[in-house]
Amino acid sequence: MMENDTILARLPYADPFLFVDELIEIDENGAKGAFIFRETLDFYKGHFPENPVTPGVILTECMAQIGLVCLGIFLLNEHFNTKSSIALTSTEIEFLKPVFPGERVVVQSTKKYFRFGKLKCEVEMRNENDEIVCNGVIAGILSEYK
Amino acid sequence: MNKAETIETLKSIVKPYVKNAEAFENLSEDTDFLRDLQINSANLVDVALDVEEAFDITIDNASMEKMLNVKAALEIIAAKLAEK
Numbered sequence: 001m002m003e004n005d006t007i008l009a010r011l012p013y014a015d016p017f018l019f020v021d022e023l024i025e026i027d028e029n030g031a032k033g034a035f036i037f038r039e040t041l042d043f044y045k046g047h048f049p050e051n052p053v054t055p056g057v058i059l060t061e062c063m064a065q066i067g068l069v070c071l072g073i074f075l076l077n078e079h080f081n082t083k084s085s086i087a088l089t090s091t092e093i094e095f096l097k098p099v100f101p102g103e104r105v106v107v108q109s110t111k112k113y114f115r116f117g118k119l120k121c122e123v124e125m126r127n128e129n130d131e132i133v134c135n136g137v138i139a140g141i142l143s144e145y146k
Numbered sequence: 147m148n149k150a151e152t153i154e155t156l157k158s159i160v161k162p163y164v165k166n167a168e169a170f171e172n173l174s175e176d177t178d179f180l181r182d183l184q185i186n187s188a189n190l191v192d193v194a195l196d197v198e199e200a201f202d203i204t205i206d207n208a209s210m211e212k213m214l215n216v217k218a219a220l221e222i223i224a225a226k227l228a229e230k
Contacts, residue, residue, distance in 0.1 A: 089188035116210045118191040141188055 002026075007073050010080065011065065016042055019062035026074050030110045030121070033066035039101035054099040059125060059134050060091055067109025067123040068138050075114055076142055085143040089118070093136035097127065104128055109138075117142050149220065156219055159196040163189040175217040190214075203227060 004023040011020060025032040037054050044052035072086045099105060105128075109121040120139040127133050147155070157173055164170045165184035169177060179185045185193070194205050194213060203226035205213070212218045 089186065113195065115195060116191045116207065118188060120192075139188065 002074055002077055007070050010073050011069060012085070013065060017061075019058065019065050020070065023066070023070055024106070026070060028075065028111070030108065031067055031071040031074065032106065032108045033070060034104060034106045035062050035066070036104045037099055037101060041101070044101050052101050054101075054103075056093070056095050056134070059095065059099060059105075060093050060138070062105065063093070063107050063109070063123040063125055063134070063136075064088055064091070064138050064140070066107040067121050068119060068140050071109055071111065071121065072119050072140065072142050075119065083143075086119075086140045087143065088138070088140045090139045091136065093123075093134055093138070095134045097131055097133045099125075099127065099133055105133060112137070152220060152223060153216070155200055156197070156216065156223075159200060160185065160193055163193060173216065175220065176215070178215045179219075180214060197223065201227060203230070 004026060007026065008020060008023055011018065013019070019035050020033050021035045023031065023033045043055060043058065047053065047055045068088070069086050073080050076084065105125050107123060107125045109123045112120045112122060118139060118141050120137065122135070123138050124135040125133045157170070160179065160183060161170065163185045166182065169182040169184070177183060179190060179193070180187055190213065194210055197203070197219065198205055201223055203223065205222065205226065209222045213222055
């Protein structure tokens, strides 16, 4: 069984595009992780000046990194290496509440299927009040099946 | 289920993923899922899973790689049904 820290270390992202701080739980059926949207993140300067709020695409990316990519690395396990990649193929997300600078969010994904190299998950992001911020379905192709 | 019925079932399965409506209207055995219907290749997996459910069959990796057009899909469905 792969350790959570091992999965984090294998994530291909780096600052300023890493949106996973912590992997809380992971098994073959889903992943749960957390991220704090620090006030210093660069995009807040422009989205929006005087009124910073986390862009929906960044929330989607955060859900994809925790819910899809961490789970994909876990599922591929020893087949995942530096040449592997996980390409996003579709997202269908609804946004219910804003996420402001400084908020910590928790993402939970639930695997719908992993077949023929395609991983599709239901994803959900909650804020510190345990309110659903956004949810939907995200899918990607894991490259070893290309 | 005869071939015409199988094609109708297949049409209803691919419809949500089709990007070229005209090619879909003129769908025949020669129709290619990617080139003609312009289905996103990642969505071929969803098509295959829907085919599995509709026909109560299991599609293996080798069949999945071949399932790129209507003709191949019909052959795979027929072969898998025959195995049952």
